[in-house]
Amino acid sequence: MYIVLLGAPGAGKGTQAAMLVEAMGLVQVASGDLFRKALQQETELGKTAKLYMEKGQLVPDEITIKMVLERLGEPDCKKGVILDGFPRNIKQAMALDKALDEQSEGIDKAVYIKVTEGELIKRLGGRWVCRNCQTSYHETENPPKVTGKCDRCGGELYQRDDDKPETVRKRLEVYFAETAPLIEYYTKAGKLLEVNGEGSAAEVNKRLLAALS
Ligand code: AP5
Numbered sequence: 729m730y731i732v733l734l735g736a737p738g739a740g741k742g743t744q745a746a747m748l749v750e751a752m753g754l755v756q757v758a759s760g761d762l763f764r765k766a767l768q769q770e771t772e773l774g775k776t777a778k779l780y781m782e783k784g785q786l787v788p789d790e791i792t793i794k795m796v797l798e799r800l801g802e803p804d805c806k807k808g809v810i811l812d813g814f815p816r817n818i819k820q821a822m823a824l825d826k827a828l829d830e831q832s833e834g835i836d837k838a839v840y841i842k843v844t845e846g847e848l849i850k851r852l853g854g855r856w857v858c859r860n861c862q863t864s865y866h867e868t869e870n871p872p873k874v875t876g877k878c879d880r881c882g883g884e885l886y887q888r889d890d891d892k893p894e895t896v897r898k899r900l901e902v903y904f905a906e907t908a909p910l911i912e913y914y915t916k917a918g919k920l921l922e923v924n925g926e927g928s929a930a931e932v933n934k935r936l937l938a939a940l941s
Contacts, residue, residue, distance in 0.1 A: 729754065730828065731940070735841035735911055737899045738855070739925050740932060742864050744841065745812040747933045751910040755804050759796055759814040761862045763787060768825035768859075783891055784898030785930070786816055786906060793823045800827070810900035817821040821913055839936060841925035845900065850897050868931060900930040 731754070733741040745756040759905060766774030773795065779789045789846040796814045799805070815821040828834050843851075854867040856876075857871030865872050872879050890899065921939045927934050 730780050730811070730835045732811045732831065732835055732838040732914070733841065734838055736843065736845075736848050736903045736907075737896065739843045740851070740896060740897055740929060741812045741841060742862070742935055743870075743929050744839070744933060745810045746863065747929070748810050748936070749894040751933075752808070754808075754810050756810050756812055757796065757805065757814070758812040758862070759792060759816070760812075761797060762795055772839065781898070782834040782895070784890055784895040786902060789817070789819050789823075792816070793820055793913075796820075797823070797827050798933070811905075812921060815910060816910060818913055821910055829858075833918055835917075837921055837940060838910070839939065840920060840922045841927040841932070841936075842922055847926060848900065849893075850894060852891045853893070855887065855891055857888055858883040859886055860884070885915060887919050913935075924929040 729752075732750070733745055735741050736766065740759075742758060747754050748754060760781075763774065763777040767778050768774070769783075769801070773791065776791060777787045790813065796811075802810060811824075815824050825834065849867070850868060856865045856867060856872070857863070858865075858878035858881065861878060861881045862882050863878055864870075865878075865885060866869070872885060876885050877883070878885060889895070911920060923932065923935045923939050
């Protein structure tokens with residue numbers, strides 16, 4: 729099974745993907761997390777990605793597509809995958825369809841998590857992320873039990889550089905120009921499900937599971 733989570737920066741893709749992993753036993757493949765891991769490890773990929781991420785721009789397609797397709801080829805992905813943050817434009821979506829088609833597979837559903845712009849900005853402004861396992865928290869909506877520490881693994885929490893207001897504005901611009909057209913792409917393919925992403929993470933997850941069932 730391959731499920732794509734679509735939505736603007738801060739819509740809750742990462743939060744919902746982690747909940748779906750628990751509920752459905754699938755593997756989360758998050759392109760942003762893969763880039764941040766490479767950045768932490770100071771690999772060539774990480775250094776290149778940083779140049780784009782810090783400006784709120786998309787990392788070039790050739791690099792991103794290669795990285796994600798390699799990850800999808802790893803054995804654990806045979807269980808089924810939740811794609812979070814990929815594809816991000818039509819070119820990536822077509823490359824993914826082609827690669828899956830070559831294995832007689834395909835995207836089962838694309839879930840669009842719809843959230844208003846005001847709420848997105850509020851969520852990104854209060855986000856804290858675990859350096860170790862990438863779990864997301866929010867300082868008021870979903871705080872960790874101990875300030876600065878991840879509930880799941882005890883790792884250190886930090887605020888992402890690209891959550892600064894000026895970079896968030898750019899990320900939203902890029903989302904509307906490049907990623908939002910995927911809503912039509914998956915609608916035409918008969919695969920789109922739309923879920924209201926407002927309310928608590930648990931409420932959104934209930935809607936998402938209902939839509940997928
Ligand atoms: P990426 O890491 O993919 O970031 P994004 O898409 O901008 O999404 P976010 O991680 O910001 O948000 P999210 O929807 O996962 O929300 P979350 O669950 O964390 O990409 C970063 C960069 O990497 C890109 O700008 C680009 O440069 C590069 N990149 C990545 N993929 C790429 C690709 N395919 N091609 C090219 N470049 C790529 O939630 C946000 C906050 O809200 C958290 O604090 C959370 O606790 C809180 N929250 C979640 N749900 C709720 C709720 N229901 N109520 C209240 N608060 C909530």
